[in-house]
Amino acid sequence: xxxxxxxxPPFAVTVDLVVLTVRRHxxxxxxxxxxxQPFQGRWALPGGFVRTDEDLAQAAARELAExxxxxxxxxxxxxxxxxxxxxxxxxxxxxxxxPRMRVVSVAHLALAxxxxxxxxxxxxNSARWAPVExxxxxxxxxxxxxxAAPLAFDHAQILSDGVERARSKIEYSSLATAFCPTEFTVGxxxxxxxxxxxxxxxxxxxxxxxxxxxxxxxxxxGTTTRQGGRPAQLFRAGGATLLNPPMLRPEx
Amino acid sequence: xxxxxxxxPPFAVTVDLVVLTVRRHxxxxxxxxxxxQPFQGRWALPGGFVRTDEDLAQAAARELAExxxxxxxxxxxxxxxxxxxxxxxxxxxxxxxxPRMRVVSVAHLALAxxxxxxxxxxxxNSARWAPVExxxxxxxxxxxxxxAAPLAFDHAQILSDGVERARSKIEYSSLATAFCPTEFTVGxxxxxxxxxxxxxxxxxxxxxxxxxxxxxxxxxxGTTTRQGGRPAQLFRAGGATLLNPPMLRPEx
DNA sequence: GTGTTTATCGTCAGGCAGACGACTATGATC
DNA sequence: GATCATAGTCGTCTGCCTGACGATAAACAC
Numbered sequence: 001x002x003x004x005x006x007x008x009p010p011f012a013v014t015v016d017l018v019v020l021t022v023r024r025h026x027x028x029x030x031x032x033x034x035x036x037q038p039f040q041g042r043w044a045l046p047g048g049f050v051r052t053d054e055d056l057a058q059a060a061a062r063e064l065a066e067x068x069x070x071x072x073x074x075x076x077x078x079x080x081x082x083x084x085x086x087x088x089x090x091x092x093x094x095x096x097x098x099p100r101m102r103v104v105s106v107a108h109l110a111l112a113x114x115x116x117x118x119x120x121x122x123x124x125n126s127a128r129w130a131p132v133e134x135x136x137x138x139x140x141x142x143x144x145x146x147x148a149a150p151l152a153f154d155h156a157q158i159l160s161d162g163v164e165r166a167r168s169k170i171e172y173s174s175l176a177t178a179f180c181p182t183e184f185t186v187g188x189x190x191x192x193x194x195x196x197x198x199x200x201x202x203x204x205x206x207x208x209x210x211x212x213x214x215x216x217x218x219x220x221x222g223t224t225t226r227q228g229g230r231p232a233q234l235f236r237a238g239g240a241t242l243l244n245p246p247m248l249r250p251e252x
Numbered sequence: 253x254x255x256x257x258x259x260x261p262p263f264a265v266t267v268d269l270v271v272l273t274v275r276r277h278x279x280x281x282x283x284x285x286x287x288x289q290p291f292q293g294r295w296a297l298p299g300g301f302v303r304t305d306e307d308l309a310q311a312a313a314r315e316l317a318e319x320x321x322x323x324x325x326x327x328x329x330x331x332x333x334x335x336x337x338x339x340x341x342x343x344x345x346x347x348x349x350x351p352r353m354r355v356v357s358v359a360h361l362a363l364a365x366x367x368x369x370x371x372x373x374x375x376x377n378s379a380r381w382a383p384v385e386x387x388x389x390x391x392x393x394x395x396x397x398x399x400a401a402p403l404a405f406d407h408a409q410i411l412s413d414g415v416e417r418a419r420s421k422i423e424y425s426s427l428a429t430a431f432c433p434t435e436f437t438v439g440x441x442x443x444x445x446x447x448x449x450x451x452x453x454x455x456x457x458x459x460x461x462x463x464x465x466x467x468x469x470x471x472x473x474g475t476t477t478r479q480g481g482r483p484a485q486l487f488r489a490g491g492a493t494l495l496n497p498p499m500l501r502p503e504x
Numbered sequence: 505g506t507g508t509t510t511a512t513c514g515t516c517a518g519g520c521a522g523a524c525g526a527c528t529a530t531g532a533t534c
Numbered sequence: 535g536a537t538c539a540t541a542g543t544c545g546t547c548t549g550c551c552t553g554a555c556g557a558t559a560a561a562c563a564c
Contacts, residue, residue: 009304010262013345013356052261052354056345091343091358093265093308102304104265104356106343187541205522207543212520229541230529248521439510457553459512464551481510482560497551 011093012103015060016047016155018089018162019068019110021129022179022195027166028129029159030067031151035126038099039152043135045159046127047105060086060108067127070112084112085178089162097154109162111178132163167196172246174216177237183220185232186210199250209247215240263345264355267312268299268407270341270414271320271362273381274431274447279418280381281411282319283403287378290351291404295387297411298379299357312338312360319379322364336364337430341414349406357405361414363430384415419448424498426468429489435472437484438462451502461499467492 019030031043046067050059061072064086072086086108093104115129136156150156170176170193177184179192190206193199210216215238223231271282283295298319302311313324316338324338338360345356367381388408402408422428422445429436431444442458445451462468467490475483 008264008301011265011302011356012260013263013265049260050263050345050356053347055347056343056356088342090340091308093302093358095305095307101260104263104302104308104358106345106356185542202522202524203542204524204544208545209521211543225530225541227541228531229539230543232542245520250522437511454553454555455511456513456555461552463512477510477561479510480562481508482512484511500552502553 009102012098012101013050014047014103014105015050015056015063016045016092016105016107016158017060017063017067017110018045018107018159019064019084019112020132020162020166020179020196021112021114022192023114023129025191025195026131027163027195027198029132029135029163031128031130031135032067033126034152042149042152043130044152045107045155050106056088056106057086057108060088060106060110064108064110068112068115070110070115072110084110085175086110089158089165092154092158094154105158107158107162109165111166111175113179113181132159135159136163167249170196170247171249172243174237174241174243180237183222183224183234183236185224185227185234186217187227187232189217189235193247197249201250213240213243214238216243261354264350264353265302266299266355266357267302267308267315268297268344268357268359268410269312269315269319269362270297270359270411271316271336271364272384272414272418272431272448273364273366274444275366275381277443277447278383279415279447279450281384281387281415283380283382283387284319285378286404294401294404295382296404297359297407302358308340308358309338309360312340312358312362316360316362320364320367322362322367324362336362337427338362341410341417344406344410346406357410359410359414361417363418363427365431365433384411387411388415419501422448422499423501424495426489426493426495432489435474435476435486435488437476437479437486438469439479439484441469441487445499449501453502465492465495466490468495 021028030046032046034040034042034044046063048063050056064070064072071083089107089109091104091106095102135151136159138150151159176189176192180188186207189210190201190203194201217235218238220234220236222234224234225231273280282298284298286292286294286296298315300315302308316322316324322336324335341359341361343356343358347354387403388411390402403411428441428444432440438459441462442453442455446453469487470490472486472488474486476486477483
């Protein structure tokens with residue numbers, strides 16, 4: 001059978017981003033308001049088409065930079081600063097997921113520290129951080145009294161998968177530090193776990209666990225009283241990426 | 253900005269399959285010999301183009317059935333019989349991964365019990381089970397004295413990712429049973445773990461662990477002496493999918 | 505029968521996690 | 535300035551799980 005390019009049905013390929021952060025003790029995701037059909041006016045995950053000369057990871061990093069100004073970490077350089085963790089999540093290709101045409105979307109997951117404010121082309125009204133439960137609940141009303149319409153396309157499924165990936169990955173990796181600024185305290189890291197998992201952890205056992213895991217945290221020498229109470233030691237993320245034994249997520 | 257389909261560069265979308273099984277105490281993958289350019293005559297992972305009306309999972313299940321005759325499990329029906337486990341692995345979209353055109357490949361991972369023999373369109377010479385180390389090693393010669401040329405395209409990377417996924421997933425899930433026939437012994441399951449991880453496990457501790465994990469194994473009442481020695485109890489996979497606490501992979 | 509192989513049950517010590525007491529160091533309030 | 539509230543840090547104790555390994559059981563080969 002000779003090679004015949006015309007025999008292969010053409011697809012559009014996009015990247016969609018699940019950008020997660022922790023704000024005010026809640027796990028939040030970046031949502032943008034759609035300006036065009038279909039799903040005009042509805043909230044959606046940021047994303048866009050992959051360019052001809054671009055790798056998938058490059059496309060995701062470009063979209064992330066466009067939406068948030070974040071520079072994506074190269075996973076092979078864990079100690080990099082001022083960047084977010086970015087990894088491929090999964091690919092969604094239901095033939096009917098976009099009514100216009102056949103679109104295959106390669107979803108990526110980004111974890112970022114708390115950022116000042118989203119900017120989507122400078123339009124503050126068309127991008128926001130929203131708690132993931134708010135974005136995922138069907139119907140009802142959000143915090144601002146805004147109708148919580150379901151996300152556009154299959155983005156609720158994508159967001160749900162991304163949240164589940166983040167929840168499980170902070171168990172056995174040091175990825176939770178990606179939600180923290182460069183220097184952070186044990187308490188701040190604990191509040192990240194509590195927000196992502198939606199649980200309350202024992203501060204004493206948590207402290208023992210994270211400070212006792214070699215390579216997880218490196219003390220910087222400084223202290224802070226950001227949270228009130230006794231000053232806390234400041235740490236930086238250590239070189240370790242895999243936690244062994246892992247953090248244990250309490251039973252629900 | 254109005255909607256303009258011609259503005260989106262067209263991609264070809266394929267599914268590639270990492271089909272793993274355990275044969276003769278070795279982790280093996282299904283490889284097919286390429287009949288056309290590029291990489292003509294080289295070994296590659298089975299795969300093919302996604303059809304216009306097909307979901308990605310459907311396309312992967314179709315390719316799996318074409319290559320092996322296996323019927324893919326629906327992951328939501330864990331107790332299904334005579335089928336392989338199939339899940340999405342990752343997506344590979346380097347602009348240069350296929351010299352002909354821009355191809356994005358959605359790789360899937362399939363785990364199957366030991367099968368009689370591969371069939372690729374009836375041509376036994378163009379498909380085989382090969383130990384993964386043999387497929388992944390650069391250069392050298394395989395068991396049959398065959399030159400172990402690297403796999404076509406980026407399939408070595410895909411296979412490597414699939415093997416790593418399988419290795420980690422049998423730690424915390426009951427997926428290892430997907431390598432076993434419907435009824436199996438604790439020893440057979442242990443040999444699966446040993447082959448996939450490339451380690452030797454203590455039979456007594458392994459027995460205690462798997463029989464003590466609720467929902468992992470269900471005794472069928474029968475016994476067998478397939479392996480010689482004292483007859484062993486036969487088990488079926490239980491309903492549990494997640495193992496908590498997980499199986500521990502020994503340090504290297 | 506004897507040896508070999510595999511399966512299965514038990515024992516014991518060490519490590520780790522959950523529960524929780526105690527103490528420390530700051531800011532807020534009276 | 536004393537008191538209180540808050541958050542951080544260090545310890546202790548108990549129970550569970552794992553790794554190491556002894557012992558027994560039930561088949562087959564000779």
